[in-house]
Amino acid sequence: MSATERRVGRHHIAFYRGWLQGVDLRILADRYLETGLDLRIAKATLAWLRDTFSRVALRHGKRRESRLLRLHLSAASSTPLPSLEDFRAECDPSGFYGEKELIQLYLEAYPQARDQRARRRKRLLEEQLQALAWIEELLATDPVPDDPVAAWLEPQVADRLAKAGIATIGALIERIRLRGYRWWVSVPKLGEKGAARILAWLDGYKRSLGELPQYARHPVRAQQANALVEARPRETGIVPIEAFVLPQELSGEHGSNRHPQPPIIEAANDYQAVRAWLAAKASSPNTARAYRKEAERLMLWAIVERGKPLSGLSVEDCAAYRNWLSMLGRTPDGEWPFRIPQSRWIGARNTPRHSPAWRPFDGPLSPQSIRQALLILSGLFAWLVRVQYCAFNPWEAVGRKLAPMPEAPPEIELSRAFSKGQWQYLTEYVERQPMDAYHVRLRFLLAFAYATGMRLAELVGARTGHIYAVPLRQQLGVRWMLKVQGKGGKWRAVPLAGHLVEALGQYLAARGLDPDPLANPADTPVLARLTSNRPMSASAIYKTLDETFRRAAAALRASGRHQEAKDFDRASVHWLRHTRASHLASDGVPVNLIQKLLGHASLATTSIYTESDDERLWTEIERHDRNAFASAA
Secondary structure, eight states: OOTTSOOOBHHHHHHHHHHHTTOOHHHHHHHHOTTTTOHHHHHHHHHHHHHHHHHHHHHTTOHHHHHHHHOOOOTTTTOOOOOHHHHHHHHOTTOOSOHHHHHHHHHHHOGGGGOHHHHHHHHHHHHHHHHHHHHHHHHOBOOOTTSBGGGTSOHHHHHHHHHTTOOBHHHHHHHHHHHGGGGGGGSTTTHHHHHHHHHHHHHTTHHHHOOOOGGGTSOGGGSOHHHHHHTSOOBSSSSOGGGBOOOGGGSSTTOTTBOSSOOSSSOSSHHHHHHHHHHHHOOSHHHHHHHHHHHHHHHHIIIIIIOOOGGGOOHHHHHHHHHHHHHTTTSOGGGOOSSSOGGGTBOOTTOOTTSTTOOSBSSOOOHHHHHHHHHHHHHHHHHHHHTTSBSOOGGGGSOOOOOOOTTOOOOSSOOSSOOHHHHHHHHHHHHTSOOSHHHHHHHHHHHHHHHHOOOHHHHHHOBGGGEEEEEOSSSSSEEEEEEEEOGGGOEEEEEEOHHHHHHHHHHHHHTTSOSSGGGSOTTOBSSBOSSSSSBOOHHHHHHHHHHHHHHHHHHHHHTTOHHHHHHHHHOOTHHHHHHHHHHHHHTTOOHHHHHHHHTOSOHHHHGGGSOOSHHHHHHHHHHHHHHHHHHHO
């Protein structure tokens, strides 16, 4: 058998056995085949099995079995009859009737038992099933991780998986484990139902392939995220803190920096102390995530890399962590001075915390992000000192000057925004998608996020009750505005252009609501889930746009535009905010008005969007050199 020759599995045997017994082909396909109710594929699979079984029987000199396995008896005539003993057990368990009377009752219930042809068909079916049992023993096998997908799955499905870089059953399982429920997104034309069929097929071979993770079976939104993380195998390694096993000797119960007096918080170890800090200081979900991320990174580094508890870090340790943050993802492997390789700390962006592929970082941090991390960690230890958990704050003695970062030159041009050409391509790409509920919402989400320039948390918090209309001063008409609560709990007014209000009305109508935003209940979310009018979560918005950017990148790459595709590959939700500001600045909108739209506290922050002369310089050089070389030719 060649590497890619189609294998016969036990699900194929069950499928064929049902066909021999007269079960409807649709039912069998739905129950046993990875392609489900596709009758055309079911018939092709049946023909392949019939020919394969027949050839194998002939090759082993079993000519009668070969003919028998090609024979299809009718469902009615092949229905097995109960034995006389089974009939007595069901109808006359007390033995009231004599044998002749029982036979008479049996023949009245099953008149086909008098038919010699029916009895012959029954014997033929028994012989068919015996022949199939022989075939099963000879041919049927279980898939193993090294098998090619083409050896097990229908060719069309196997081709789609191959195009997504999934060549073997093991690679398929690994993709599912790493990406969870939406593993199929990168597989062309597979879809959610097709993916569910493949999972059901894999479930039939747990003995040889192992158990699939629970998080791969349902969308994350339908599961408790914390429960998914806590269901991970617990270990002392680079894993989310919820699944981390704190070694007793490194728990911090006896850390060298512990305060001599009992703490005024209920915390016996470092993990409990960090949780108490988060509960006391994190005023919003976004702040809680940011604080947890930095504390988690430091705790993992302290234990896994440094071999110390969090409450045992010295000034030298903290300085080393500062340098480690500066060097991570930027240093050649041969020059990396730390024990744990960089690759162990860095993973793909947006990997869910319950995935085995999760890592604390998705790449090198910018200088601004590193300074923010050090500021948060210094605040953590200052708080631990105030509550008498730690004796001193080592970060107070650590300078804020970062280690040299030669591989990370400053971004002298704004590079986290779509150009006008890229934005036009993206909007046209989305417009070409089908008009189903998902894409109706996507169209509005993209327009809303871009037009308002709002942060992710602000998009989540937008409600129709925050929308209001104000009469224009100089003419008839109104201007629509949206009240937005930004950083620090500060409110600002964001204008909603006429085209955006119209798009909002269409989106509300598609959700079964009044197209007039002011006619709906005040707590109606502007962005809602597909199955209800509950608000979209931050992760749902992030993943929806992230998936759109990746698909747009794939479409660009397919048309040969590889460089343009790279920007879409690394884009995130926040790019839409940058893009809006960049486009407004290039069109001459005053910087102070852009600052007001974005809710920046400092005008200096907004000034990064003002147009530089870099593109003009490039244009002039390009024009000059094109003319110069044309003259020389």
